[in-house]
Amino acid sequence: MGRYAPMSELDALMKAYGEAGGNKAILGNNEIAHLVASGHKLLSRKSVEGLEVDARETLTGISAKVTVKEGVKIKNPVHLCFGVLHKKGTQKIKMDVRLEKNSSAHFIAHCIFPNAEKVRHIMDAVVEIGEGAEMRYSETHYHGLYGGIEVIPKSVVKIGKNGRYFTDFTLTTGRVGKLGVDYSVEAGENAVTELTARVFGHASDDINIKEKVVLAGKKSRSIIKTRVAIEDDARAEVTGITEGNAEGARGHVDCMEILKDNAVAKAIPIVSVTNPLAKVTHEAAIGSVDKRQMETLMAHGLTPEEAVDVIVKGILK
Amino acid sequence: MSLLEIKCLTYETVNKNILDGLSLTIKTSEVHALLGTNGTGKSTLAYLIIGCEGYKPTSGEIVFDGKVINDLKIHERAHLGITMAWQEPVRFEGISVKDYLALKNKSIVPAHYLEMVGLQPEFYLHRMVDKSLSGGERKRIELASILALHPKLAILDEPDSGIDMLSTQDIVNVITAFKEDGSSVLLITHREEIVIIADKASQICNGKIVCSGNPDKVAEYYKSRKCLICNGEVCAYV
Numbered sequence: 001m002g003r004y005a006p007m008s009e010l011d012a013l014m015k016a017y018g019e020a021g022g023n024k025a026i027l028g029n030n031e032i033a034h035l036v037a038s039g040h041k042l043l044s045r046k047s048v049e050g051l052e053v054d055a056r057e058t059l060t061g062i063s064a065k066v067t068v069k070e071g072v073k074i075k076n077p078v079h080l081c082f083g084v085l086h087k088k089g090t091q092k093i094k095m096d097v098r099l100e101k102n103s104s105a106h107f108i109a110h111c112i113f114p115n116a117e118k119v120r121h122i123m124d125a126v127v128e129i130g131e132g133a134e135m136r137y138s139e140t141h142y143h144g145l146y147g148g149i150e151v152i153p154k155s156v157v158k159i160g161k162n163g164r165y166f167t168d169f170t171l172t173t174g175r176v177g178k179l180g181v182d183y184s185v186e187a188g189e190n191a192v193t194e195l196t197a198r199v200f201g202h203a204s205d206d207i208n209i210k211e212k213v214v215l216a217g218k219k220s221r222s223i224i225k226t227r228v229a230i231e232d233d234a235r236a237e238v239t240g241i242t243e244g245n246a247e248g249a250r251g252h253v254d255c256m257e258i259l260k261d262n263a264v265a266k267a268i269p270i271v272s273v274t275n276p277l278a279k280v281t282h283e284a285a286i287g288s289v290d291k292r293q294m295e296t297l298m299a300h301g302l303t304p305e306e307a308v309d310v311i312v313k314g315i316l317k
Numbered sequence: 318m319s320l321l322e323i324k325c326l327t328y329e330t331v332n333k334n335i336l337d338g339l340s341l342t343i344k345t346s347e348v349h350a351l352l353g354t355n356g357t358g359k360s361t362l363a364y365l366i367i368g369c370e371g372y373k374p375t376s377g378e379i380v381f382d383g384k385v386i387n388d389l390k391i392h393e394r395a396h397l398g399i400t401m402a403w404q405e406p407v408r409f410e411g412i413s414v415k416d417y418l419a420l421k422n423k424s425i426v427p428a429h430y431l432e433m434v435g436l437q438p439e440f441y442l443h444r445m446v447d448k449s450l451s452g453g454e455r456k457r458i459e460l461a462s463i464l465a466l467h468p469k470l471a472i473l474d475e476p477d478s479g480i481d482m483l484s485t486q487d488i489v490n491v492i493t494a495f496k497e498d499g500s501s502v503l504l505i506t507h508r509e510e511i512v513i514i515a516d517k518a519s520q521i522c523n524g525k526i527v528c529s530g531n532p533d534k535v536a537e538y539y540k541s542r543k544c545l546i547c548n549g550e551v552c553a554y555v
Contacts, residue, residue, distance in 0.1 A: 227410075256410075292407040295369055298391035299400050300466060301421040307392075310420070314411030 010036065010043040013083050016114045020142035020173060026079050034079040037062045039091055048074060051105070061092035061122070068133070070100040077138075078105055083112030084119045087148075095125040099133040101160075106136040114142065116149035116177070125155035127165075129191075134164040143174030147203055150178040157184065159191040161217065169197040172316045176205035176234070183210070189217030189246075196225045198316045201234035201263070212241040215249035215278065222251045229312045230263035239268040244278030253282035256315060258289055260308075319380075320345045320501050321366070321470055326377035328358075328365060328524075335361045337524040338377070343470065343517075348492055348502040350515035350532060352539050358524040359505045360404065363474045366503070367401040368394050382469070398469030404478060406459040408447045414458055415442040418465050430461040433494050435487060456483060460491050464498070471495055472503045477511055489514050509536040 013036065018024045026032050027044060033051050036044040040061045047053050050072030055064040062082070068074060084091050099105060113119055129135050143149055151171070159165050169181060176199060187193050195211050207230070213222040224240040236259075242251035257265040269282035289311050297307035321343040328336040335358050343349045353359045364372040366379060368391045379386050386394055409417065418427040428438035434457040444450065446458060456476060463471050477488055485508075492514055495502050504515060512518045518535035520528040528538045 290407070291370060292403070293409060295367075295391055296403065296407050297420065299367055299395050300462065301392060301395040301400075303392050304390075310412065311409065314409050317411035 009038050009041065009085070012085055013038045013043065013081065013112060016083065016085065016112050016142070017081060017110055020110075020112060020114075022110055022142075029076075032076045032079065033074070034081065035064065036081040037083075037091075037093070039084050039086070039089055048076075050074060050103070051078065058092065058094070060090050061094070063094040065096045066098070068099045068103040068105045070103060070130075072100075072103045074103075074105040077108045080107060080109040081112070082109065082121070082123075084121065085112075085115060086119075087115050087117040088119060090120045090122070092122045092124070095123070095127075097125060097127045097135070099127075099129045099135050099163075101130040102132040103130065104134040107138070109137070109139040111139060111141045111151070113149050114144040114174075115146070116144055117146050118148045120150045121152070123153040123155070125153075127155060127157040129157070129159045129163040129165055131160040132162045133160065134166075136166045136168075138168045139170070141171040141173065143171070143177065145175055147175035147177045147205060149175070150180075151176075152180045152182075154182040155184070157186070159185065159187045159193060161189040162191065163188065164192045166194045167196065169199075170316075172198060172200040175203060176201045176207055178206045179208060181209040181211065184212045184214075185222070186214045186216050187220035187222060189220065191217055191220045193220075193222040194225070195223070196227075198227045199229075199236070200312070200316055201228070201230040201236060203232045203234065205230070205234040207234065207236040207238075209237070210239040210241070212243075213251060214243045214245065215251050215280075216245050217249075218246045219248040220246060221249070224251075224253045224255075226255045226257075227315045228255075228257040228265065229316060230257070230259045230265060231261050233262050235264045237266045237268070239270065240282065241270040242272075242280045242282075244271075244273040244275060244280040246275055247277040249275065249278035249280075251278075251280040253280075253284075255282075255284040255286075257286045258312060258315065259286070260288060318345050319343070320347075320382060321503070322378075322380040323362075323366070324378040324380065326362075326365065326379065327375045328361060328372070329375045335524055336365070339521070339525055341519060341526055341529075343501050343503060345469075346496065346499050346501055347517060348496060348504060348515045350504045350506060350512040350518040350535075351521055352506060352509065352512050352518055352535060353521035354507055357521045359507075359521055360474055362521070363401060363472050363503070363505060366394075366472060367391055367399060395466075399472070400463055400466050400468040400470075401472040402456075402459045402463050402474060402476060404474040405452075406455050408450070408455065410445065410447050412446050413442070414444050414446055417446045417458065418462050420462070421466060425465050427461075427465070430465045431458075433464055434458070434461045434491060436461070453483060457487075464491070464494055467498055468500055470501045470503065472505070474505045475507070476504075477506055477508050485510055509539050512536040512539075
């Protein structure tokens with residue numbers, strides 16, 4: 001631990017992480033793997049048996065090759081902590097993740113930008129999930145109140161036969177700034193994909209989420225679920241694409257956007273099927289908070305403001 | 318003592334007179350059943366009492382605990398002690414049953430209220446109040462949430478209707494729980510076998526109360542379809 005950088009920067013990052021509700025004790029636990037980077041400095045890393053991490057610093061960020069060896073099931077989540085504590089800067093994270101046959105791992109990424117006034121965080125990931133392997137990836141952002149951050153997470157994922165891939169992107173703390181999610185997944189035979197994104201935008205936040213799943217293998221299944229709440233002058237555009245190209249493939253795109261004030265939301269579900277035995281469905285709901293939900297909560301004694309808060313927190317949970 | 322007094326209440330829309338000078342009184346701790354076929358104004362009356370958006374009396378007064386509440390918002394009426402279980406309770410994403418029951422009062426014991434509506438807490442407390450619940454489960458959870466509020470007046474809009482309808486015994490159990498708690502209940506139904514558990518009943522037709530009094534007699538009157546003000550089409554079995 002702490003092999004690369006002064007403890008002060010690590011302390012500062014972990015302090016921000018702790019203030020955002022994170023558990024700082026993960027760094028001291030020998031059974032929990034982690035990788036911590038501030039800007040382009042690697043601050044701390046730990047691996048566990050069956051997990052290979054080859055990480056290095058680049059001029060503008062971090063490049064890491066992560067491999068989970070065949071048949072290894074990583075017991076505890078692997079924590080990835082990335083952040084920029086300065087007001088200005090760029091952090092490019094390049095990840096090459098491979099889960100070998102019948103392995104499994106859960107990665108939890110904490111992205112911390114508490115002081116960003118002009119910061120770019122770019123994540124470029126290539127993920128390959130082997131036959132029968134399972135990967136869970138949860139990414140949670142902790143932003144400050146300035147809104148001067150640009151977050152561009154991009155990933156290209158390939159899932160092998162009987163593989164499973166679950167992602168959960170959450171940005172509900174602080175200002176979003178400018179967000180450009182671009183995920184693309186190709187699912188092999190009998191593979192399962194579940195992509196979930198939750199974002200809460202305020203002020204002039206600009207949210208773009210594009211998620212695509214190609215159901216290439218027989219009996220592959222997927223769901224793209226997006227939940228966005230926006231207020232003030234924020235805008236959001238959500239594009240969910242699913243292609244059903246194989247016999248027995250089943251896909252669903254589910255987008256809900258709640259807006260108030262002068263916010264503007266758009267949902268673009270694109271579904272296409274090239275195999276007559278595949279089926280892809282979609283649903284999208286955009287609008288203000290549901291009137292019946294409001295009335296029900298108010299009949300329980302909640303004020304209109306409390307009712308909106310409960311509903312929005314619920315859909316973003 | 319009267320808890321709720323509805324005085325000559327009229328509610329008109331552009332094309333229709335939904336309630337037509339309706340008057341009704343519910344006493345403290347009284348279970349009052351409101352019987353009527355579909356389209357007679359039962360749910361409209363409920364929406365006017367609770368204060369749903371767009372439901373404002375054209376004329377007449379709604380008096381609760383001695384105070385005219387015509388202009389109060391839903392939550393303000395709830396603070397006075399009125400609440401309502403809708404006929405088709407709405408679903409919520411991301412809210413657990415446990416949190417839903419304790420929305421207004423964090424100190425309650427949610428499991429207790431689930432047991433009161435015949436649900437085993439260990440199977441339901443951590444489930445979401447979303448579309449994964451069946452219609453019957455959702456209705457029971459709504460009733461449990463209303464019980465947890467300990468209201469002065471609970472409006473139950475057709476708890477016995479729907480695909481997963483609750484049994485007569487389920488309804489009796491819930492009504493008994495409200496009575497034991499000292500709550501008044503306005504029980505809206507179109508099933509005469511439910512009416513007999515009430516202290517008093519009224520039949521509504523064409524926006525008016527056409528018969529009021531002993532539940533057995535009102536149920537008998539309802540079954541006989543002898544309503545004197547409608548043309549027989551509304552009061553016919555539907």
